[in-house]
Amino acid sequence: MTRRERTVDVLVVGAGPAGLGAGAELAASGAGHVEILEREQAAGGIPRHCFHGGFGAGRIGGGAIGPVYAQQCVAAAVRAGATLRTSVTVTGWAGPRTLDITGPTGLERITARAVVLATGARERPRSARLVPGTRPPGVYTTGELQQAVHLFRQRIGTRAVVIGHEPVSHAAADTLRVAGLDVVALVTDQPPSPLPAVPVRPRHRTPLLTDATITGLTGRERLTGVALRHRDGRTTTLRCDTVVFTGDWIPDHELARRGGATLDPGTRGPAYDASYRTRATGVFAVGNLLHAVESAGTAAAEGRAVAAPVLRHLAADPWPTGRPALAVDAPLEWIAPNLVALDGSRPLNGRFTLRTGRRLLRPFLVVGQDGRVLHRERLLLPAVPNRSFRLRGDWLDRVDPHGGTVRITVH
Amino acid sequence: MTPTITATGALAHSLRDGDGDATTYDVTVIGAGVVGTAVARELARYRLRTALIDGSDDIGNGTSKANTAILHTGFDAVPGSLEARLVRDGQRRLAAYAVATGIPVERVGALLVAWDEEQLAALPALAAKAERNDYHAARIIDADELRAREPHLGPGALGALEIPDESIICPWTTPLAYATQAVRAGVHLHLNCRVRQIDSGQDVHTLITTRGPLSTRYLINVAGLYADELDRQLGHDAFTVTPRRGQLIVFDKLARDLVDHILLPVPTEAGKGVLVAPTVFGNVLLGPTAEELDDKTATGSSADGLALLREKGRRILPGLLEEEVTAVYAGMRAATGHEDYRIRAYPDQRYVAVGGIRSTGLTASMAIAAYVTELLAGTGLDLGAPAELPPLTMPQLGEAFPRPYLRAELIAADPAYGTLVCHCERVSAGEIRDALTSTIPARSKDGLRRRTRAGGGRCQGFYCGAAVRALIEEARP
Ligand SMILES: Cc1cc2nc3c(=O)[nH]c(=O)nc-3n(C[C@H](O)[C@H](O)[C@H](O)COP(=O)(O)OP(=O)(O)OC[C@H]3O[C@@H](n4cnc5c(N)ncnc54)[C@H](O)[C@@H]3O)c2cc1C
Ligand SMILES: Cc1cc2nc3c(=O)[nH]c(=O)nc-3n(C[C@H](O)[C@H](O)[C@H](O)COP(=O)(O)OP(=O)(O)OC[C@H]3O[C@@H](n4cnc5c(N)ncnc54)[C@H](O)[C@@H]3O)c2cc1C
Numbered sequence: 013m014t015r016r017e018r019t020v021d022v023l024v025v026g027a028g029p030a031g032l033g034a035g036a037e038l039a040a041s042g043a044g045h046v047e048i049l050e051r052e053q054a055a056g057g058i059p060r061h062c063f064h065g066g067f068g069a070g071r072i073g074g075g076a077i078g079p080v081y082a083q084q085c086v087a088a089a090v091r092a093g094a095t096l097r098t099s100v101t102v103t104g105w106a107g108p109r110t111l112d113i114t115g116p117t118g119l120e121r122i123t124a125r126a127v128v129l130a131t132g133a134r135e136r137p138r139s140a141r142l143v144p145g146t147r148p149p150g151v152y153t154t155g156e157l158q159q160a161v162h163l164f165r166q167r168i169g170t171r172a173v174v175i176g177h178e179p180v181s182h183a184a185a186d187t188l189r190v191a192g193l194d195v196v197a198l199v200t201d202q203p204p205s206p207l208p209a210v211p212v213r214p215r216h217r218t219p220l221l222t223d224a225t226i227t228g229l230t231g232r233e234r235l236t237g238v239a240l241r242h243r244d245g246r247t248t249t250l251r252c253d254t255v256v257f258t259g260d261w262i263p264d265h266e267l268a269r270r271g272g273a274t275l276d277p278g279t280r281g282p283a284y285d286a287s288y289r290t291r292a293t294g295v296f297a298v299g300n301l302l303h304a305v306e307s308a309g310t311a312a313a314e315g316r317a318v319a320a321p322v323l324r325h326l327a328a329d330p331w332p333t334g335r336p337a338l339a340v341d342a343p344l345e346w347i348a349p350n351l352v353a354l355d356g357s358r359p360l361n362g363r364f365t366l367r368t369g370r371r372l373l374r375p376f377l378v379v380g381q382d383g384r385v386l387h388r389e390r391l392l393l394p395a396v397p398n399r400s401f402r403l404r405g406d407w408l409d410r411v412d413p414h415g416g417t418v419r420i421t422v423h
Numbered sequence: 424m425t426p427t428i429t430a431t432g433a434l435a436h437s438l439r440d441g442d443g444d445a446t447t448y449d450v451t452v453i454g455a456g457v458v459g460t461a462v463a464r465e466l467a468r469y470r471l472r473t474a475l476i477d478g479s480d481d482i483g484n485g486t487s488k489a490n491t492a493i494l495h496t497g498f499d500a501v502p503g504s505l506e507a508r509l510v511r512d513g514q515r516r517l518a519a520y521a522v523a524t525g526i527p528v529e530r531v532g533a534l535l536v537a538w539d540e541e542q543l544a545a546l547p548a549l550a551a552k553a554e555r556n557d558y559h560a561a562r563i564i565d566a567d568e569l570r571a572r573e574p575h576l577g578p579g580a581l582g583a584l585e586i587p588d589e590s591i592i593c594p595w596t597t598p599l600a601y602a603t604q605a606v607r608a609g610v611h612l613h614l615n616c617r618v619r620q621i622d623s624g625q626d627v628h629t630l631i632t633t634r635g636p637l638s639t640r641y642l643i644n645v646a647g648l649y650a651d652e653l654d655r656q657l658g659h660d661a662f663t664v665t666p667r668r669g670q671l672i673v674f675d676k677l678a679r680d681l682v683d684h685i686l687l688p689v690p691t692e693a694g695k696g697v698l699v700a701p702t703v704f705g706n707v708l709l710g711p712t713a714e715e716l717d718d719k720t721a722t723g724s725s726a727d728g729l730a731l732l733r734e735k736g737r738r739i740l741p742g743l744l745e746e747e748v749t750a751v752y753a754g755m756r757a758a759t760g761h762e763d764y765r766i767r768a769y770p771d772q773r774y775v776a777v778g779g780i781r782s783t784g785l786t787a788s789m790a791i792a793a794y795v796t797e798l799l800a801g802t803g804l805d806l807g808a809p810a811e812l813p814p815l816t817m818p819q820l821g822e823a824f825p826r827p828y829l830r831a832e833l834i835a836a837d838p839a840y841g842t843l844v845c846h847c848e849r850v851s852a853g854e855i856r857d858a859l860t861s862t863i864p865a866r867s868k869d870g871l872r873r874r875t876r877a878g879g880g881r882c883q884g885f886y887c888g889a890a891v892r893a894l895i896e897e898a899r900p
Contacts, residue, residue: 014831051846052886101843103828114828114849116838137883140748142672146723147752149868152888159889166892227726262747269677 015112015121022322023111023124024048024094025102025267028057029308030299031130032085033315034322035094038128041319043326046094047122049113051101055089056082057132058300059308061158063190064183067308081308105271109294126322129268129282129290129297130315133304135180136260138229143257145228150235152256154184161191169254173238174198174218175226176258178398180305184256185218196252199240201225202397205371229255259398261304271295278339278346279303285335285353286360286405287321288314293331296322303348303365306400310360317360336381336411341421343370347403352411352418363402366420368395376423377403386410386418426606426862430480430614433635447627448474448611450799451639453618453653455479456487457594457785458777459645460601461792466799467608468809474639475602475610476632478617481870482863483598485647487785488873489722489754491671491700491708493685494518494528494590495786498553498561499695504763507556510783513790517597518590520789523814526596527703527821533589533685534564534573536580538738542689543581549689550584560587575681577741589685593703593820594785595873600817601788603862608812612863613637618646621656623772641773641804643795648719648757650765650778662765662778666719666755669711669782670728672736675881676822678707678746686739695782697735699743704848704876705822706749709736715758724751749881756782766791768798775799818854820876827851844894845887847880855891859898871895 021044024031032055035048054060059067062078076084090096100115109127113120135153150169152160160166172193174185177200185195197219204222223243230237230249237249263281273282273290281302282290290297298318299311325331335351345367349359359365368375372395379387387407395401403420411418435446452463455477463475479485494517497510521528537543546563553561562585569583570576606612613634620631621642630637644653651664679701688696700708712728729751737744758781759765765779775798777791784791800806819826827833827840828849834841839853858865858874865871868891872879878891 051843099842101828101846101849103849114834114841114843116834116841118834118841119829119831134882134885136747137885139673139750139883140881142729142748142751144724144726144729144751153883153885155882155885156888160892164889164893166889166896228723230723232720266677 015119017121017123019123020045020047021124021326022046022126022128023122024128024130025111026050026057026130026132026299027055027086027089027096027098028130028132028299029059029081029085029312030132030301030315031057031128032089033312034128034130034298034318035096036089036092037316037319038322039089039092039094041323043319043323048089048094048096049100049102050096050098053099055086055096055098058155061155061162062183063158063162064186085312102267105267108272108292125294126325127295128318128322129273129295129301130299131264131267131301133261133263133300135258136262138257140262141257141260143226143229145239146231148229148231148233148235150231150254151229152254154180154187154256154258157184157256158187161187168193170194171196171252172254172256173250173252174256174258176200176260177202177220178259181258184258188254188256193254196250197221199224199226199238203371205396261300263301263304265301268295268297268301273297276346276348276350279348279350281348283337283351284349285332285351286349286357287353287355288318289321289332289353294325303346306365314360321357334414336413336415336418338418338420340366341419343368343372344420344422345369347420352408352413354413356409358408359405362405364405365400366395366403367397367400369397371396372422378421378423379407379418380421381412381418382416424609427611428606428614428863429612430866434613434616434632434637435635446638448472448637448639449804450474450641450643451476451628451630451637452643452645453630454485454645454647454650455482455598455602455612455614456485456645456647457483457598457601457788458780458791460598460605461788462643462645462777462795463605463610464601464812465792465796467605467610468812469806471806473610474613474637475605476613476616476618476637478615478633480615480866482602482612483595483873486754486757487598488595489752490594490785491698491711492592492594492702492785493700494592495783496558496586496588497556497783497786498558498586499549499690500556500783501762502552502555505766506764506781506783506787509764509787509790509794511557513787516789516793517592517786520600521592521597524600525817525819526600527593527819527824528590529701529703529821529823530588530590531684531701533586533687534569535584535586535687535689536569536576536739537582537689538579539581545689546582546584553586558586561585573683573686575740575742576686577738591685591701591703592785596817596820597785597788599863599874600815604812604815607862618653621653623657628773641799641802643775643777643799645777647780648755650757650776651759654776654778657769657772657774659769659776661767661776662759662761664719664757664759664778666716666721667758668714668716668721668753668755670724670732670751670753671708671710672729672732672748673702673750673752674707674709674743675747675749676705678743679705681740681742682707697732699736699739703821703823707743709743711754719755722753722755724753728753747881750879750883764791766794766798768802770802773802773804775802818857818874827854844890845877845880847882847886848876850875850877855894859895864898865895868892868895
């Protein structure tokens, strides 16, 4: 097999906001030859097909629309001097920091002094959610829907049901309306919440069905309906020819995992510390790969923030071993970062990011290690599912570097 | 010769188009599943005007698209049955054919795992049964060896019967290879062509189809779940197909390292039970269920079925349940209440019925085809001397062999093979183009998935769904 073999200083996999942010900052700060690889024909990641505002600065109401934001990220990386290549796919590892690549110009094997993984996240499709029933056409995730409508201008259908109730679910509903569909309902298995998880959009009064689980899809040549069971046992079938499964994120962790970066059981992204170091030596990770899913602005900020630790690593900073892990107890779902850096580095903006599986009214969080309490904090606002909340990180100095897992519990 | 493949329009018209003024086929095969396509391929070796017709818009779109994709040795068949003989013979034929044409096969071997003393005690009898089925390589292994061979097995396994020759195969390339060879050799393929009624005359049968009438001198009924209904049209009451649904869960490729063999349960009264098996695409299968239904179209999955599979799977391979699910599907076995195939020739009717091809039809397909051809000759049709079919190379979909995205020389010759469209399955633009313009082109997303794997991966279209649909639309005439 003939592969062109090359070396670079830093190889960034994925040209979404995170990878582009990393590439831009690294190239600007003199990391040497920084190369960003993107498998799609165009760089920019998910925002390329998010045709709505709110990207970058001033998230609610402000900021750019996705494609414009994507273009800004691309321009910044190129301007800074990073090499950006599209239509090239990283297909696997040939060594600890050596990656195999396929592209129209052939096969390559690139060895880097540091690798930054920024492969993003996707929504779990219907199959992964084990929704039974038939397998008719008309079943989407938001990612597929947005591309179909905005990038390919394909016909979708007439009546749609959206599964999920998080920001992306509303983005999906908007896209469906743009495509001329009636949005019959948004469906969530969560209880009704006095506090909206998403800023209410009074323009559209789509019914929100709470406490409802989807029990099956019907239809053969085409989807004909979505069957639901309500908490009180009632069952209904919503007639529709289109259903969009939104949210329920999973990091695209294949490369990370195959490269020996063990996963955090909560996020399902690679376990990482505040310096974005995974458990694989020389392999950093940023963006939604770490925690599905945060805003594009957060992903880009993480990308930029990885530059300093990568530079330290290139300057022969040893890779840490034996970092205590951070773990959460139910109903908390995950915390990120989830390894303790031990070198004093702090998470982005000094705060950890957490998610809960159940609504918590002003939760009282306790951080402990081996029976010792490191920190207590009462949050002022409720924590709700599918939306991150933060925890201060100033107690990190009190972690015993040789101790066990640091646990975060709710009281 | 340009292959004759039609999917629209009146049949009578198609026949004249392809063959001058001929209006009657010598032989018509109803049903283009793995068995029907194998029969058509076998007939393609003779100088006959043969038609292969199917009610669906693609070949292999019935039971044949949804099975467990195992190339069986037949070690556990009913000794002395027709099925036992044809499975054994078919396994040899298909294994050789797969090598010749590039159908992915991996000889991973099977382990029949005993989870309690009773099952352990049943292994010697199963080994003896294998012997009676002329399979001599079966061997009982103890708990330690079992654990060494399958370290991720759940606790409590006491031993196993090893069947080293059980293999996994690509279920989609197989009928596609048969059909491709058949139509290239002159067999007419008519899709979207459901037979509604059969009028049998002195010398010809007139098939009333959704695309108009078709006349044929000889008739082979390989209609799978519907073979009994057509058989009745010809005046027989030989068997009744009761569909037995099998639901399956496909786990992510990242689970592939958890299992090295096909892990079979020790069979019980209730059937063969739930297995865990690798696939040639690098995934792991869990299933199937066995549910007697009366609706032949009920190929959906159910909450109960999936819950049952997960419960069984947790016992067999606990780590599997931690992995992501890629797909869920269900297939229908054509059970007849008889422990054997129902293949029979009716010489005075110039008719062969191929029914009850239950849960081994993929393996036995080539042997069934040879047997049916023999029966056909016995009904009085002069077949003439068989010819060799021109060799065929199928697109390589298996994970154990280099796929196009790994082949430098291929990409150098055509960069489209280095341009990936479906990222999860690493399907290139070149492969998609080829599948849309091949002898039997893909007409739908599902058809394209079965030919290339595009869209069949873990994201189920999140990344590539819209792009793939665009390519299909572009290819439409
Ligand atoms: C439908 C949807 C709507 C959203 N709406 C908003 C919003 O309104 N506002 C907001 O701020 N955020 C929004 N987000 C979130 C935002 O888009 C993400 O946070 C951001 O895109 C994450 O950036 P990333 O770089 O981590 O990942 P991505 O943008 O997903 O980029 C990852 C890139 O890596 C590439 N890649 C993966 N594997 C490989 C490989 N092996 N080889 C080469 N390349 C590879 C992918 O092709 C992709 O381009 C939305 C997300 C989605 C899915
Ligand atoms: C869950 C499951 C697991 C299995 N596992 C294995 C395995 O591991 N190994 C193995 O060897 N076998 C296995 N099998 C069995 C194997 O899949 C079948 O035996 C085989 O696919 C049967 O092929 P067929 O051509 O007879 O039927 P089908 O594939 O169903 O083909 C029949 C065709 O006839 C067409 N048709 C029907 N009626 C009409 C009509 N009136 N007019 C026109 N066309 C018509 C249909 O459209 C269909 O395409 C399994 C089966 C199931 C269900």
